Amino acid sequence: MSLNLDKSAWKRVRLGDVIRRSRRQVDPFEVGVERYVAGGHIDGDSITIDRWGDAGDGQMGSTFRYVFEARQVLFVSARPYLRKCGIVDFSGVVADKTYVLDAIPETGLLQEFLPFVLASDAFIAYATAEATGSMNPRLLWGPFQRYEFDLPPLDEQKRIADLLWAMERHKRALWESRDAALAAHRVWLDETIKGLDKARHRTVGELIAAKELTLLTGPFGSTLSAKEFIEGGIPVIHPSHIREGRATADPRSTLPPIRAEELKRWQVAAGDIVMMRKGDVGRSAIITPEQAGWIISSDCISIRLSEDASLSPEFLRLALSAPTAMATLLRNAPGTTMPGINERSLQTISVPALDDSEQSSMIEKSQRLESLTDRLRTERDAVTEACASVLAEVFGGN
Secondary structure (H helix, E strand, O other), X not given: XXXXXXXXXXXXXXXXXXXXXXXXXXXXXXXXXOEEOOHHHOOOOOOEEOOOEXXXXXXXXXXXXXXXXXXOEEEEOEOHHHOOEEEEOOOEEEOOOEEEEEEOHHHOOOOOOHHHHHHOHHHHHHHHHHOEOOOOOEOOHHHHHHOXXXXXXXXXXXXXXXXXXXXXXXXXHHHHXXXXXXXXXXXXXXXXXXXXXXXXXXXXXXXXXXXXXXXXXXXXXXXXXXXXXXXXXXXXXXXXHEEXXXXXOOOOOEEOHHHHHHOHHHEOOOOOEEEEOEOOOOOEEEOOHHHOOOEEOOOEEEEEEOOOOOOOHHHHHHHHOOHHHHHHHHHOOOOOOOOEOOHHHHOOOEEEOOOHHHHHHHHHHXXXXXXXXXXHHHHHHHHHHHHHHHHHHHHOOO
């Protein structure tokens, strides 16, 4: 899309000349601060912040002393390529590496326009190039202020900001609808499985004993090292590569074919189910024929059904993702600070023993529900792309 912008009246400004940074500090416990915002509460694909931590949860560090108020903009200076920036509608505290920002109206910058300046590809590219430090690069306040961009007149800023905020609200509405659809899917799946005859259930352990499936955890330690990765080789599946029931490849996490052959034991085949072991445990994907030969990492477990198994991969993955199954997994998960599943805990999961037609019926109903979430995600991706196009036209970049 094109806005047909006439930039002849725009003026070149330094970011530091049109914003101010709040450095007000408090002892959050003395003044009764209720909320804090850390980097993990900020989504890189949104310019609104609607998550926070409870100040009394024991997770807030000692540097969380910098006060922010509603309508201020927060920018996390560490690793700026993660795009941790947004506007808040509540008050709280942040740590020292998060800038609390306001536009200066008398210099010609609108507060509602500021988040989009910081979300533009042009600014992110500048911030990433200017960040210092190797382990945790950070954009210091000096370089932050020196960033230059072309600022539209106030009326044009408002017109552009109104359009971008409308897109942002539409994205949020789509994601809320998607979350509701996912919740409905989980409720349907759980209620359906709970309603089945318990006598027709078998545990994963019993399926293993009957030689209907096998479990395999990815290679640990020095068996598979990140220093061996090349670009353009055989992909290694990490938990972060499992999204929306699909496995994806990261071109930076691939192995030379010779090394992949040495790790053949951990190569997946078409129809295998790959589950992540830590974090959002139980998140899984079914391997496609094109992904056969990929290698699982140590934080994944693969499930392989035998040729004469009574279950289809699609149905087994569905049963393992049910809320009741997830609750059983977490209840039996080893560890306390970061619980995770293993082959032993996975064997405790109960799976309905349905015939082929019953399995097909459940899969078909599940796919109809999933198609709704797919459509919502596709529409959100389209709105995100349109928003990026507008930002590129206004500020430059890709």
